[in-house]
Amino acid sequence: MTQRRAASCGELRKADVGQAVLIRGWVNATRDHGGLIFVDVRDRFGVTQAVFDPRSGEEEARVAASLRSEDVVAIGGVVRARPAGTENAKLPTGDIEIAATDLSVLNRSKTPPFPIHGDGEIDESLRLRYRYLDLRRPHMQRNIILRHRAIKAVRDHLDAQGFLEIETPMLIKQTPEGARDFVVPSRLHPGAFYALPQSPQLFKQLLMVAGFHRYFQIARCFRDEDTRADRQPEFTQIDVEMAFPTQDEIIHVIESTLAHMFREALGVDIAVPFVRLTHEQAMADYGSDKPDLRFGMKLSDVSAAFAGTEFKIFSQALARGDAILAFVDPGGAARPRREFDTLAATAVELGARGLGWISFAGDGVRSSLPKAALTEEMLRLLRERTGARTGDALYVVADELRAAQTVAGKLRVHVADQRGLRDSKTFAFCWVLDFPLFERDEETGGLMPAHHPFTAPAHGDESLSGDPLALRAQHYDVVLNGMELGSGSIRIHDPAVQRKIFSVLSYSDADVEQRFGFLLEAFAHGAPPHGGMALGVDRIILLMAGGDSIREVIAFPKNQRFADPMMEAPAQLAPEVLRELHLKTDIPKRRL
């Protein structure tokens, strides 16, 4: 072959006409037009057309005609302009083609189990089994490249801000962070296990104690959860920690990081600073601590409108101290009655005791509520408080405040989905601040940390006196389009405060010593005030890419049963391996 330069399948243009080149890649398609063999060659940079003319190379043209999709080839030839009228404007390389003179078939391919072209729906188990083929598909190539660019942007930005990336260990000790740990048996220490980290939380705090303020890490984390929708056993987070920070400083670092990420990876400028809501306000206005701000439809407390109503459901609710909440469905008066009925059923599925709807149609008010809840004065107050106009519909729920907020919040999102208000190309960020310090554990009835037990109480709440559920934390979440991207907090650095928190959480002294002795010891050796944040990478990339599942933005994810159908993991171990690990399996017998 003559002297020629290797070119990617995406780079050749009119300016390259006349050059001798070599392209290598996968056969995307072949066509025979009057004896000329056209071969489209693909790599991750694009597609280039090569043309074999039997008059100038009979053998090459014969082999070219035998090529099948996904064969791997190297093609040499000279770049030439495509004949006028045959240019392909959809392709960056569409003005040129390669007059091919040489062809090497580097590897043949079996017929793929699904087409590589296009973004059609393919059974996911097949996709995961042949992930190496699935990853050739255009949208997966885009997503993985986007992920690289986004994470690179994070690193560049944080490095420029003086943050150090420090690797923390993966073989650690079990520490409770809400979910189950994956564990790793130790062969050298019979009967003992490491745990895989659910986050680098304690290590990043120790790094602050060690004086490495401004730490970050793109960290792999592990959680052995019962598989809920769209979780992976391993996931990646952007982990950030600072010494001597204010909450505002951390918020600023995270905002600028996200802005840099979206600009560099996606070419999208997001507006900073983000909207800030208190937790209380987010719940009151949106019925969620992860409010979707791409659309309005705020909740209103309309309890006062129904004061003195003879409608028993409302009057009893008000007597109990429950709340009556409503939100407007703009233009909703145009819905036929059966849609309201369906919405009411949905509301009940979402947890509502029932749904009242009021349609302010031009020709009069229609409603599921009885007249006793629809006096002139009530309707006037309702419209005043909610801003409902003629042509709108109004949805009303009554329940204990948090329950009413939560269900109204879910219904609000449901209605917005129906109305197409949740455009994946719009990015509405916000901060939710001033979270509670503790929550009630639904299962045990005991107190649990709303974030984690290392979160500092709000200024003024350090003494932890009074109702624990009324205490606020220096805890903040960043939310995008109704999804929590990450949580952060100012941490406790005073060992006495940390002990008090453990005590409120009813950890025994022995438990505290065994699990957190090293942390308390570290705090007693000059721990600086510190705080930080962790952001979920998979979810951020998913929102950037637009898609339904984080499996679309992870190169080799597990399926929903946490298995890898390609490698067939997890798998049984050889008996001698188990013996070396001082383990026996103890499989439950199936019931007959």
Add this chain to the structure above:
Amino acid sequence: MTQRRAASCGELRKADVGQAVLIRGWVNATRDHGGLIFVDVRDRFGVTQAVFDPRSGEEEARVAASLRSEDVVAIGGVVRARPAGTENAKLPTGDIEIAATDLSVLNRSKTPPFPIHGDGEIDESLRLRYRYLDLRRPHMQRNIILRHRAIKAVRDHLDAQGFLEIETPMLIKQTPEGARDFVVPSRLHPGAFYALPQSPQLFKQLLMVAGFHRYFQIARCFRDEDTRADRQPEFTQIDVEMAFPTQDEIIHVIESTLAHMFREALGVDIAVPFVRLTHEQAMADYGSDKPDLRFGMKLSDVSAAFAGTEFKIFSQALARGDAILAFVDPGGAARPRREFDTLAATAVELGARGLGWISFAGDGVRSSLPKAALTEEMLRLLRERTGARTGDALYVVADELRAAQTVAGKLRVHVADQRGLRDSKTFAFCWVLDFPLFERDEETGGLMPAHHPFTAPAHGDESLSGDPLALRAQHYDVVLNGMELGSGSIRIHDPAVQRKIFSVLSYSDADVEQRFGFLLEAFAHGAPPHGGMALGVDRIILLMAGGDSIREVIAFPKNQRFADPMMEAPAQLAPEVLRELHLKTDIPKRRL
């Protein structure tokens, strides 16, 4: 407090005099000079001196006087020039001090178990137990910051070269890579286990099949080895893979990456291209496939010099086909006799059958060898072949070729150490090429891959015919100062060749199917030719930093028993956790 800016403890200079500032950090030292209280405050950027004058703030001065080392403070005041004659030229901030007006003690510290100042020797188990304090020490701060810079440089360089960083999974299936896997029991799949990766090897090959040529990853890897010197159960590698590469292209990428890394992180320009040696040449000249090129002292084959000798040890060795090798110890003739005796003992410890030494002193030749090995002609030939001059010493070993090379190579390094020729500030890189494809497994006597079973045979050796031990591989190592930094190879992409390799290695068909079925299936779907490399990050940073153990360049390493004395990991699990994992421990009873 008045309006003032937060400053690090390393940034204030004469130009800042007059500014109101706030510094925060750890008390490095306090001194009382005639009632003035001097407090040195430290953070990771430096040390700044603050001065409290009781005349301008009695309470602050009193608290300042009570400060102890490692207390955490915030100090406000005005920058002023130090009085003439009291400047500290050793400190970048040594021209200024802060006339302190405000002091907050943010956290008190217990007396540290070892001093934070200076780089003195401290028992390592204590250092690991209080790692958060150990990491405050200056050389650990330097090492961790160096590590950040070096890895950032790698990412920047590879990104600029069009490489994509792609995360591969950590919960995978057991695949044999020479060492034991750490495993992770699956709760959802009773009796089944994931393995933690020893490297992303198979995934990066699948990424090439997927069309992501130019992949890299800074990847955490795991090996459950019997603890040898300076190994960690988890370690980090720079993992690189390319499609359609030549060996030269990969070598160039790695050289430019290392050069960028050393320049950006260390300010050292290393010369590229590196020296290239074949494996055979490295063994012949340096007795090692990891030759230290910071010094000469090449080995010479002096078998011919002793042809016809009546010295039985040499004549029998030559009759057996063994080799007699020698190397020069420049100026070694000055050694007293007992040093030669000690060296001979060392050689035997290193595996030699014995060591002959010849001292070419000015006043005559002395030697441990008998006259029958020291005829005029033999001495002439020896000096001719080895280049030994008057004043030098010569060391001679006889053994089967590989054994003789290996022991002479070790002795060469030992002598260079004695002579101080292994300067940690000199960086001598080289490539070792053309490794054998297979090695004999010392334990089983069977064949094993010299690198891994995915390494392509050398051009011409693809048919795998003839003596397997004579086959060469497309396998290359990069070596720095006698340490292997990494291994790479062109991989097999043809499923038929891969099957043939497995068959030479005596893997059963069932075994191949079960362990590598997915890989062979991937190769059958259009796998491009591909190859790459993996470099050990911990070792590179160690060589950059200069030090004895990779534990010096890892923030939270395990000890030599793979335990973490700070967290006390690994640890026993609660019985209910084991039950959930369908496991029982099976601890061997100690013998009485």
